[in-house]
Amino acid sequence: MARILVVEDDPQVRRMLRFTLMRAGHDVTEAADGAEGLRRCAEAAPDLVITDIIMPEVEGLETVKRLHDERPELPVIAISGGGQVAPQGYLDLARKLGAREAFTKPVDRDALLDAVRRLLTEARA
Amino acid sequence: MDEREIRILVVEDEAAHVALLRRAFERHPGRTRLDVASSLRAARQHIAEAPPDLVLADLRLPDGRGLELLLAGGGAAAWPLILMTGYGDEQVAVAALKAGALDYVVKSAESLAAMPRLAARVLREWGHLQQRRRAEAALRASEERLRRVMEDLPLLIDAFDEQNRPIFWNRECERVTGYTAEEMIGNQDGLNLLYPDPDERARRVAQWRHVGGYRDGEWIITCKDGGRRAIAWSSITVDLPGSGASTWHAGLDVTERRRAAAERAHLVAAIEHANDIIFITDPGGSIRYVNPAFARLTGYGREELIGTGPDFFPWQPPAGLPIPELIGRLAAGESWQGRCSGRARNGAFTVECSAAPVRGEDGHVTNIVLVARDVTRVDALEARLRQAEKLEAIGTLAGGIAHDFNNILYAIVGFTELVMDDVPADSRAMANLEQVCEAGRRATELVRRILTFSRGSEQAKRALALQPLVAEVLALLRGSLPPAVEIRQRIDPDCGPVWGDAGRLHQVIMNLCTNAFQAMPGGAGRMEVILAETTVDAALAEQAPDLSPGPHALLVITDDGLGMDTATRERIFEPYFTTKDPGAGTGLGLATVHGAVRDHGGAILVESEPGRGSRFAVYLPLHSQPAAAVDPAREEV
Known part of the structure; x- marks a missing residue:
């Protein structure tokens, strides 16, 4: 049981992630872009953040970086649908910027939930 | 004796002497007519009216001396004159002969009686003399003609003696070299002026030494203005008795011809080595010349192409312009530029052409020249570049689509999995939902491949x-x-x-x-x-x-x-x-x-x-x- 912030600009994906995480027993806060994500993170003090990489406003990679700068202990999972113009190397970069895990969309549900569980356990340890 | 009447003019004022002469000639065989003039004036009138064959003139006449008749003729009278003198005038005889009289007699009964014989002899002598004079005149005229011809021929004609001094130098030599005959004839340095380089000079002169036979050769001479000209010489050395050996040359100034030939050679070399294709046809389109670049492009040898029409191999000017019509338009004086494609022995080709008529001096089209640049590879490169750009664009597009597509797929698969949580594991709904997930996986794989194509994969x-x-x-x-x-x-x-x-x-x-x-x-x-x-x-x-x-x-x-x-x-x-x-x-x-x-x-x-x-x-x-x-x-x- 944890508070999870989902930063995702695609409303359907955001909604689907919320349902999926809620069923796994988590509280979910949503944000439609990076700027909102950073605000909500400050307000809601989530235990874990799942963020898309390509989003309007504050771009996903910057979101990861700022989150990591502000709360280095906060586990962040980056997910990406692949590059719009440039290659998909964003996930690697997200890892380098502080994301603990990175997944390509569509993300396997079990893999995602496993990663969430593992990162929360690590964070509490 | 000849049957013609000999007309003798006797210029004598003493009747007795005239009578003696008449008598003498009357006794003498042969037809002779004696006319008598008793003064110089009468004699001159007579000569003017009817030139005599012989004049017998007394030295002393009432109005002058008989010799003056000769002077009137400018020393070249058309008739012989025998001077008749009295005793004591012998010293005059020498002057008379010098003045042109053929003989003289000291008047006496005997000498006058013997006059017909003397006259016959003088006439014979005069005949010989005239003959010789005519021959000499003819010779002089002939020599003059020859000299004029050699002077005025449009050929350089010169001659050098055994010491290599110029002995003849015609006007063409003067015109071409700038040196006058006056400067050259007899000038010991004449040859050096023409051939300042000693080695060259030695080689030149070496040819002159053997007598007989023509020697031809082209030599460069140096002119007075320092200019150098190429002369094609034909030389012969003649050894004339008395005047020694001399070498005669006839030369033709070929400088311009050489220059033109060199220019032409350069032009030909340029065309032959050009990378551009050049071919020349007659106005009918029959190929007259192709350069090697043409052979390289098409794979046809020159000998295969010369004489053939331009449609010998299939090639295609732009649409709607058949070759015969193109040729017709060029032959009519139009120029044309455009791109042609074709297929020859070496395969397909594309050329950028420029064709133009060539006009002769009379303004008629004598040839058609076509210059073409092989753009086959340029074309292919352009096509490849376009292809690469297209792929790049498609890749970019695919990357963009893939991103959105993954979100959509994620929503489909994610929601399907959520539904699957809610339906019984062995229900038909579950089986069908599994098909949705399977389709999602296939779609995911497809997107992954699109991304791979658009360079989207992880680097490994x-x-x-x-x-x-x-x-x-x-x-x-x-x-x-x-x-x-x-x-x-x-x-x-x-x-x-x-x-x-x-x-x-x-x-x-x-x-x-x-x-x-x-x-x-x-x-x-x-x-x-x-x-x-x-x-x-x-x-x-x-x-x-x-x-x-x-x-x-x-x-x-x-x-x-x-x-x-x-x-x-x-x-x-x-x-x-x-x-x-x-x-x-x-x-x-x-x-x-x-x-x-x-x-x-x-x-x-x-x-x-x-x-x-x-x-x-x-x-x-x-x-x-x-x-x-x-x-x-x-x-x-």
């Missing part, structure tokens, strides 16, 4: 030996292809490693081999896989803009299947382009191959013709080759 490059990769693919293929497919392989064990992603290159080889098999009609045929090391030279690099010169691994996959026409060949690397039946292929196989090869700094070249199979040649830079294959910026990511 390392120094990679291709031999095991090829072996693995071939092993896989052997197990899955029908036995009617013969697989040949020639793998060079020494081919060096490339900097590459094993997975993607595996896919490249696999896709190409699968394609090769699928091109085989009835699933039977022969496929060959070759791996070798090769060096990409500048020419190949130009042909394939993605390649840099240097050592490369060359992977060739050949099949003897259906082959492709040009239109197909140009599109095979486009994503979603497929020749397979709908549903039989994604149309991404070769696009993926293309993307992967390009991402490895390589290039893929295709040769194919319908019914003659296909050959895919993949060039990948060797790892030992620094950098080219590796984009460090991307590696960092």
Whole structure:
């Protein structure tokens, strides 16, 4: 049981992630872009953040970086649908910027939930 | 004696002497007529009216001396004169003879009686004299004519004596060299002026020494103004008795001709060595000249083409302009520029042409000159560039679509999984939802391949030996292809490693081999896989803009299947382009191959013709080759 912030600009994906995480027993806060994500993170003090990489406003990679700068202990999972113009190397970069895990969309549900569980356990340890 | 009447004018004022003479001539055989003038004046009048054959003139006459008759004739009287003198005038005789009288007599009865004999002798002598004079005059005239001709001929004519001094120098010599005859004739330095270089001079003179026979040769002379002119000489040395040996030359100034010939030679060399194609036809279009560039382009020898029409091989001016009409328009004086394509022995070609009529002095079109530049390769390069740009654009587009598509897929799959949580595990709904998930997975895979094509994959490059990769693919293929497919392989064990992603290159080889098999009609045929090391030279690099010169691994996959026409060949690397039946292929196989090869700094070249199979040649830079294959910026990511 944890508070999870989902930063995702695609409303359907955001909604689907919320349902999926809620069923796994988590509280979910949503944000439609990076700027909102950073605000909500400050307000809601989530235990874990799942963020898309390509989003309007504050771009996903910057979101990861700022989150990591502000709360280095906060586990962040980056997910990406692949590059719009440039290659998909964003996930690697997200890892380098502080994301603990990175997944390509569509993300396997079990893999995602496993990663969430593992990162929360690590964070509490 | 001759039957003609001899007319003798006696100029004598003493009647007695006249009578004696008459008597003497009357007794003498032969027809003689004596006319008498008693004064110089009467004599002159008589001579003017009827020139006599002989004049017998007394020295002393009432109005002057008989010799004055000779003076009146300017010393060249048309008749002989015998002077008659009295005693004591002998000293006059010498002057008389000097003045031109042929003889003289001292008047006496005897001498006057003997006058007819003397007259006959004088007339004979006069006849000889006249003959000689005429001969001399004729000779002088002949010499003058010869001299004039030699002076005025439009040829350089000169002559040198045994000491190499000029002895003849005609006007053309003066005109061409600038040296006058006055300066040259007898001038010991004359020869040095013409040939200042001692060696050259010695060689020139060496020719003069042997007598007889013509010697021809071209020599450069130096003119008074320092200019140098080429003269074609013909020389002969004659040894005339008395005047010694002299060498005579007739020369023709060929400077302009040489210059023109040299210019022409330069022009011909330029045309012969030009990379541009040049050919010349007559106004009817029949080929008169082609340069070697033309032969290189078309593969036809010059001798095959000369005399043939311009449609000897098929080639095509732009639409709507048949060759005969083009020729007709050019022959009518129009110029024309345009692009032509054709097919000759060396294959298809495209040229950028410029054709124009050539007019003769009379303004008529005598020839048509066509200059053309081979743009076949430029055309091909442009086509490749367009193709590359198109693929790039498609890749970019695919990347963008893939992102949105993944979100959509994620929503579909994610929600489906949520629904699956809610339905009984053994329900039909569950089975159908599983089909949705399976479709989602397939769609995911498709998107992954689009991303791979658009360079979207994770980089996993390392120094990679291709031999095991090829072996693995071939092993896989052997197990899955029908036995009617013969697989040949020639793998060079020494081919060096490339900097590459094993997975993607595996896919490249696999896709190409699968394609090769699928091109085989009835699933039977022969496929060959070759791996070798090769060096990409500048020419190949130009042909394939993605390649840099240097050592490369060359992977060739050949099949003897259906082959492709040009239109197909140009599109095979486009994503979603497929020749397979709908549903039989994604149309991404070769696009993926293309993307992967390009991402490895390589290039893929295709040769194919319908019914003659296909050959895919993949060039990948060797790892030992620094950098080219590796984009460090991307590696960092």
